[in-house]
Amino acid sequence: MTRLFLAAGVAALAIAMPASAKPGEHGNGGGGDRAAQARGGGGHDQARGGGGNAFRVENRGGGRAQANVQRGGGFQMRSVERRGGGFATPRVQRQAFAFADRGRGHADRTVQVQRARGHAIRMSGGERRIERGNARIQRVQPMQARNLERHPMHVDRAQTVQNRVFDRERFNGQRMADRAVLHDQFRPERLTRIGNRDWDDRDRWDRGFNRAGFIDGCPPGLAMKNNGCLPPGQAKKLFGRSIRDAERFTTFSDVPLGFRAFYQDTPDYYYRYGDGYMYRVDRSNDLISALLPLIGGGYVPGMAFPSAYNYAPGYTFPLGFNDPYVSDYYGFNSFYPDTQYVDYRYLNGNVYGVDPYSGLIEDVIPTYAYGYGVGQVLPASYGYYNVPYQYRSMYYDTSDNNYWYAPGAIYQVDPSSQLITSVASLLSPGLSIGQQLPLGYDVYNVPYDYRQTYYDTPDAWYRYNNGNIYQVDPTTRLVTAIVASLLT
Amino acid sequence: MRKSALTLGLSVALLSISACNQNDAATANKTGQTPAAAKAAGSKTIAAGLAADSKFMAAAKSAGLDKTLAGPGPYTVFVPDDAAFAKLPAGTIDNPSDADQRARITSILTYHILPGTVLAADIAKTIDNAKGKAVMMTVGGQTFSAAKDGNDIVLSDSAGNKARVTKADEQYSNGVVHHIDAVLTPPGPGSKPKAGQ
Numbered sequence: 001m002t003r004l005f006l007a008a009g010v011a012a013l014a015i016a017m018p019a020s021a022k023p024g025e026h027g028n029g030g031g032g033d034r035a036a037q038a039r040g041g042g043g044h045d046q047a048r049g050g051g052g053n054a055f056r057v058e059n060r061g062g063g064r065a066q067a068n069v070q071r072g073g074g075f076q077m078r079s080v081e082r083r084g085g086g087f088a089t090p091r092v093q094r095q096a097f098a099f100a101d102r103g104r105g106h107a108d109r110t111v112q113v114q115r116a117r118g119h120a121i122r123m124s125g126g127e128r129r130i131e132r133g134n135a136r137i138q139r140v141q142p143m144q145a146r147n148l149e150r151h152p153m154h155v156d157r158a159q160t161v162q163n164r165v166f167d168r169e170r171f172n173g174q175r176m177a178d179r180a181v182l183h184d185q186f187r188p189e190r191l192t193r194i195g196n197r198d199w200d201d202r203d204r205w206d207r208g209f210n211r212a213g214f215i216d217g218c219p220p221g222l223a224m225k226n227n228g229c230l231p232p233g234q235a236k237k238l239f240g241r242s243i244r245d246a247e248r249f250t251t252f253s254d255v256p257l258g259f260r261a262f263y264q265d266t267p268d269y270y271y272r273y274g275d276g277y278m279y280r281v282d283r284s285n286d287l288i289s290a291l292l293p294l295i296g297g298g299y300v301p302g303m304a305f306p307s308a309y310n311y312a313p314g315y316t317f318p319l320g321f322n323d324p325y326v327s328d329y330y331g332f333n334s335f336y337p338d339t340q341y342v343d344y345r346y347l348n349g350n351v352y353g354v355d356p357y358s359g360l361i362e363d364v365i366p367t368y369a370y371g372y373g374v375g376q377v378l379p380a381s382y383g384y385y386n387v388p389y390q391y392r393s394m395y396y397d398t399s400d401n402n403y404w405y406a407p408g409a410i411y412q413v414d415p416s417s418q419l420i421t422s423v424a425s426l427l428s429p430g431l432s433i434g435q436q437l438p439l440g441y442d443v444y445n446v447p448y449d450y451r452q453t454y455y456d457t458p459d460a461w462y463r464y465n466n467g468n469i470y471q472v473d474p475t476t477r478l479v480t481a482i483v484a485s486l487l488t
Numbered sequence: 489m490r491k492s493a494l495t496l497g498l499s500v501a502l503l504s505i506s507a508c509n510q511n512d513a514a515t516a517n518k519t520g521q522t523p524a525a526a527k528a529a530g531s532k533t534i535a536a537g538l539a540a541d542s543k544f545m546a547a548a549k550s551a552g553l554d555k556t557l558a559g560p561g562p563y564t565v566f567v568p569d570d571a572a573f574a575k576l577p578a579g580t581i582d583n584p585s586d587a588d589q590r591a592r593i594t595s596i597l598t599y600h601i602l603p604g605t606v607l608a609a610d611i612a613k614t615i616d617n618a619k620g621k622a623v624m625m626t627v628g629g630q631t632f633s634a635a636k637d638g639n640d641i642v643l644s645d646s647a648g649n650k651a652r653v654t655k656a657d658e659q660y661s662n663g664v665v666h667h668i669d670a671v672l673t674p675p676g677p678g679s680k681p682k683a684g685q
Contacts, residue, residue, distance in 0.1 A: 394525040394560060401522070412521075412555065422552035424521065425559050426627040428603035440625025443614040445604025447562045448659070464562070464604030 241288055243272065243281045252279070388427075390467040390485055395424055431465045437477045441465075450484060525559055533558045534565055534660045543573040543581070544597075550584030551594040561662035563627070564602040566643065568651065568671040576671055598628035599645070599674035605664050608656035611641055630674050645672040 243252070252272040265271060269289065272279045280290035342353045342362060353362045387395050387405045395403040395410050402413040403424060410425040431441070445464045446454050454462035454469055461472040462483065469484040535558035538545050544567050548554045557563065573581060581596065583589050602624055611634050614622040622634045624643075632645045641653040651670035658665040 394522060396522055396524075398522060409556075412552075420552070422555040424525070424555060425561075426553075426556050426563070426598065426601060426603075428625065428627045438625065440623045440631040442618060443602075443606050443622055443624055444610040445564065445602065445606045447605045447663075466603070 243279065243286050243288055246279070246288060388466075391425065427466050431463065431468075431470050431479050433470075433479050433481060435479050437461075437463070437472050437479060447486065450486070454483060521555065521559065532660055533662045534561070534563065534665055537658065537660050538567060538665065542567075543570045544568060547573075547581045547584075547593050548597055550581075551590055551597055553594065553597055557662070559662065562603075562605045563663040564604060564606040565663065565665050566600040566602075566651070566653075566668050566672070567665055568600070568668050569654070572651070572668065572670045580671075595628055595674050596671065599626050599630060599632070599672055601627045603627055607664060608641060608653065608666065612636065615641070626674075628674060632672055643668065643672060646675040647673055649673060 246252075255271045255273050255278070268283055269280050270283060272281060279288050281287070282289045341356070343356045354360070355362055385397055385403070387403050387410055391405075391410060395412075397403060397415070399415070401421075402415045404411045404413050404420070405427075409423050409427055411420045412422045412424045413419065414421050431437070441463055444456055444462070446462050446469055447464060450462075450464075450469060454471075456462060456474075458474065460480075461474050463470050463472055463479075464486075467486050468482045469486070470479050471481045471483045472478065473480050535545070535548075535554050538557075545554065548557060557565065581593050584593055606624075611622060611624075615634055615636050620635060623631050624634055625631050630646070632643055634641055634643050636642070637652070641656070643651045643653070645651075649670060649672060651668040651672055653666050654669050655667040658667070
């Protein structure tokens with residue numbers, strides 16, 4: 001009898017498992033990857049068999065989104081996607097990667113030794129490294145060919161790997177050209193950090209400098225956004241991976257000067273910077289243990305706001321959304337009016353509070369409002385729930401949808417991809433008690449159900465705003481009270 | 489026996505948990521919203537009331553605003569008819585797959601939405617009180633003005649384009665819709681900031 005009940009219990013567990021496991025399966029790529037990695041350590045064949053399913057699922061899930069990018073010719077999306085299968089990808093591919101890695105590692109050691117002798121020698125070392133790198137690539141290819149004979153079913157994939165090696169060469173080269181200016185700025189500091197360095201990105205820049213075929217330094221299909229060329233949603237997938245693995249998809253550099261104070265290396269961790277993110281790397285195993293998005297391309301409080309963007313009010317901005325503009329454009333002035341003590345400037349999707357006298361950034365407020373929101377990926381650090389109280393009963397996180405508030409709107413976010421899928425509710429520039437009724441609120445706008453109770457009289461006006469009905473004194477036009485909340 | 493009863497209880501509990509999960513997913517998938525939000529919006533929402541194949545709804549969908557208009561609101565929406573969209577320069581609301589273009593579409597649409605429920609009579613009254621010209625705050629944070637032309641209400645945007653209200657006070661559970669005969673254009677990044685800002 002007991003056995004029967006036990007069996008029933010086990011059966012129930014089995015039924016319950018798929019349902020409860022569902023969010024994790026979609027949401028936690030990092031976890032899956034780690035599992036695959038552990039298996040890989042046990043043995044190659046095992047990893048291939050065990051991870052195979054995960055790889056296929058990943059492919060199917062993201063299918064349509066990647067299609068565009070692949071058509072655009074970008075190698076990046078494709079290979080990042082592959083990493084969904086991570087270490088469980090077929091053997092041919094893995095070996096090719098391993099060879100590429102080894103080649104790079106070796107070259108780095110050489111360069112480091114030579115660097116100690118002086119700058120001139122270092123440069124020649126860099127050149128030598130280029131040759132060696134190329135030689136490696138050539139050696140990788142015959143290796144792949146040999147593997148193909150053994151695994152004819154992997155022909156297509158091996159071809160992809162070969163293509164990717166060349167794509168990567170071109171890709172990194174152009175990206176580094178873009179970053180050259182930034183890079184040179186921080187060069188003296190970089191020399192003090194040789195001990196932590198995995199590789200020298202200057203050499204990569206030399207190797208691929210001036211190769212054509214890219215737009216804004218990004219492959220076709222990957223427009224230059226705040227996060228460099230990294231496709232939406234890919235950065236967060238680097239979490240939990242080896243820094244070496246991640247180098248294939250992101251160009252890393254040492255921590256920029258302006259961030260040194262905030263991100264100091266410790267005996268346990270060191271930091272790398274790439275594509276608008278700060279990566280914290282665990283020293284013991286070189287795995288990325290944290291991903292910190294540097295909002296707005298990395299301007300943080302305490303830095304000087306770039307004077308090129310610090311236009312005075314009244315300046316007429318050129319047309320085009322990529323140009324910097326004052327917060328007025330999206331109506332941000334309603335939320336962030338300039339005061340005597342702080343100017344607000346809008347740049348790269350963020351509102352910056354800037355001290356008008358020193359020009360230093362005092363505050364960074366990320367905005368996802370108005371169109372830039374939908375289709376955009378919520379950075380990893382904004383995954384917490386922040387919907388205003390009066391809307392919480394209506395917009396709460398479920399397994400299918402999360403909600404995120406930014407000035408102007410509550411957004412619906414897909415929990416698995418962190419992609420903003422729609423605008424759940426539009427919020428208007430708010431009223432607060434004691435303020436004067438702003439321009440544009442003269443018209444009576446109380447919802448039907450409340451019109452019987454709250455109608456304008458000579459003594460009191462009523463106005464609806466963001467879920468509340470406010471009472472306004474018609475004489476002074478001051479907002480005097482919240483008289484009703486529609487949502488709670 | 490006590491142990492087997494416990495096991496039975498456990499298995500029943502687990503079964504019910506798994507059943508709950510499925511229910512949640514089913515409800516959310518149907519509406520794309522939390523049940524509370526769908527309930528608050530009522531039966532016939534603005535999104536449901538406007539023709540799904542109209543250019544306004546197509547643009548709203550591309551900007552992710554269709555769910556907004558199906559949400560609790562309330563909103564007042566000035567809906568330009570299809571002929572009005574046809575009068576726009578080519579490419580104004582096309583190609584929503586481009587992020588910049590999507591932002592442009594969103595800013596145009598939110599320039600046509602007011603917070604709360606504003607009936608035509610309310611606008612008329614405000615125009616009278618304000619001696620001929622009422623300023624209206626949109627959810628996009630920008631304003632347009634309203635004036636009377638005979639019995640009609642005429643809206644004008646920052647560039648001076650005029651739109652006449654052709655059909656007013658279409659009431660829905662989450663707000664009201666007024667149909668207009670032209671598309672209003674919000675002040676763009678090329679325009680000068682308002683005086684005093």
